[in-house]
Amino acid sequence: xxxxxxxxQSRTKKIKLLLLDVDGVLTDGSIILDSQGNELKAxxxxxxxxxxxxxxxxxxxxxxxxxxxxxxxxxxxxxGILEVHQGALDKIIVYDALMNKYGLKDDxxxxxxxxxxxxxxxxxxxxxxxxxxxxxxxxxxxxLVTKAAGGRGAVREFINLILKNRDKPHTS
Numbered sequence: 029x030x031x032x033x034x035x036x037q038s039r040t041k042k043i044k045l046l047l048l049d050v051d052g053v054l055t056d057g058s059i060i061l062d063s064q065g066n067e068l069k070a071x072x073x074x075x076x077x078x079x080x081x082x083x084x085x086x087x088x089x090x091x092x093x094x095x096x097x098x099x100x101x102x103x104x105x106x107x108g109i110l111e112v113h114q115g116a117l118d119k120i121i122v123y124d125a126l127m128n129k130y131g132l133k134d135d136x137x138x139x140x141x142x143x144x145x146x147x148x149x150x151x152x153x154x155x156x157x158x159x160x161x162x163x164x165x166x167x168x169x170x171x172l173v174t175k176a177a178g179g180r181g182a183v184r185e186f187i188n189l190i191l192k193n194r195d196k197p198h199t200s
Contacts, residue, residue, distance in 0.1 A: 036172055039154050040193040044136045045126065046082060047111075047149070048183060050093040050100055052142035053159055056179030069099045070179060078184035079107050085191055090126060092119050094145060120148040140186060142166065142178055157186050 051057050054075060060068040079089050090111030091104060097114065104112045113122045127137070135154035139146065142162040150156035150169045158170040159178040167173055172189075174182040 036155060036189070037193045039135065039171075040138075040190045042136050042154060043087060043138045043190055045088045045090060045130060045132055045138070046187070046190070047090045047092055047123070047126070047137065047139045047153075049139075049141040049143075049146060050091060050097075051095060052162070052178040053140045054091075054103075054179065054183060056177065057142070057161075058179075067097050067099055069097065069103075071103050072179055072181050072184070074181045075179075075183035076103075076107055078187035079109070081191060082187045083108060085194060087190070088130065092116050092122050092139075092149075094119070118148075119145060120152070123149050123152065138186070138190070140183060 048054055051059070054071055055069045058070070062068065083089060088111065089109050090113070091100065091109060092113045093100065094116055095114065100114060101112060111126065116122045134152045137153045138155040138157060139149045139153045140157045140159070141150065142159050144163060144165055146166065147169055155171050156169060157172045157174065158166050159174050159176065159182040161177040172186065174185045176182040176185045
């Protein structure tokens with residue numbers, strides 16, 4: 029499906045589902061392992077608050093990531109994110125399943141990713157978003173590049189844009 033030339037502001041009004049990659053989007057991409065092999069990740073509090081604001085505005089949030097990490101499950105539970113899909117080596121399969129589950133059209137979905145594994149979804153969604161410090165090869169395929177880096181408020185930046193363009197004002 030070819031994307032229309034309508035503005036980002038206009039397209040944000042249609043968004044019902046926001047899908048997020050984890051490493052490099054919700055985090056800065058660092059993978060920290062302690063001496064026992066426990067994985068640690070740092071999540072930005074403003075991204076979490078933005079996710080809660082989006083949920084209150086009726087937007088469903090989902091995670092699609094190629095890696096598996098219990099830390100992601102813990103953070104998702106804290107934020108009330110029910111759609112958590114880890115170990116998704118072919119992310120478009122998960123995307124198609126979510127489209128069917130929610131009965132959505134591509135233009136009702138936004139996706140934030142930062143690397144070439146996200147390109148198949150970028151080609152389909154209504155708004156493809158990447159972060160300031162993404163892999164350079166993905167930038168030409170993004171509809172929007174955030175000013176913030178991954179794990180540094182980029183998710184909140186995009187959510188603020190979505191909510192700003194809605195009819196109902198949001199509060200923090």
